[in-house]
Amino acid sequence: MSNERKRRRLFIIAAAAVAAATLGYLASGGIGENLVYYWSPSELEAAGDEAIGASIRLGGLVAPGSIERGGDGLTLKFAVTDGECEVPVYASAVPPAMFREGIGVVVEGTMRDDGTFETRRLMVKHDNEYTAPAEGDSVDVEKMMQSMQFERSES
Numbered sequence: 001m002s003n004e005r006k007r008r009r010l011f012i013i014a015a016a017a018v019a020a021a022t023l024g025y026l027a028s029g030g031i032g033e034n035l036v037y038y039w040s041p042s043e044l045e046a047a048g049d050e051a052i053g054a055s056i057r058l059g060g061l062v063a064p065g066s067i068e069r070g071g072d073g074l075t076l077k078f079a080v081t082d083g084e085c086e087v088p089v090y091a092s093a094v095p096p097a098m099f100r101e102g103i104g105v106v107v108e109g110t111m112r113d114d115g116t117f118e119t120r121r122l123m124v125k126h127d128n129e130y131t132a133p134a135e136g137d138s139v140d141v142e143k144m145m146q147s148m149q150f151e152r153s154e155s
């Protein structure tokens with residue numbers, strides 16, 4: 001075999017090895033940085049300092065009496081509970097119309113050093129069971145309007 005063929009073969013093998021190593025590095029590094037863990041308040045508390053700064057989806061119920069709305073209409077403080085533990089949440093997101101005490105929520109964000117969970121993404125859980133009123137059933141419009149209104153805190 002000539003020297004030129006050997007060099008070409010060595011170059012192809014080296015290029016393939018570099019490409020495979022680069023692809024492996026990007027795949028493993030990209031996956032690790034983009035993982036989002038789904039935790040309950042109890043799991044978040046148990047994780048302690050390991051949870052600080054990690055991308056987390058926190059799920060639970062909005063704790064009764066915990067909702068505080070900011071005067072700017074864009075900030076919101078509340079607590080998420082799983083019945084055993086509560087985590088204070090600071091949201092800089094406009095909440096969905098269905099947001100209220102006792103409703104299931106999922107917030108995506110990070111745990112801060114001060115023990116507050118900071119989120120910019122707030123989702124409410126609801127069932128998909130909608131039943132239209134049957135013909136002749138009365139619709140209580142006032143009750144429906146009240147369910148859509150926010151509780152306003154004195155700011």
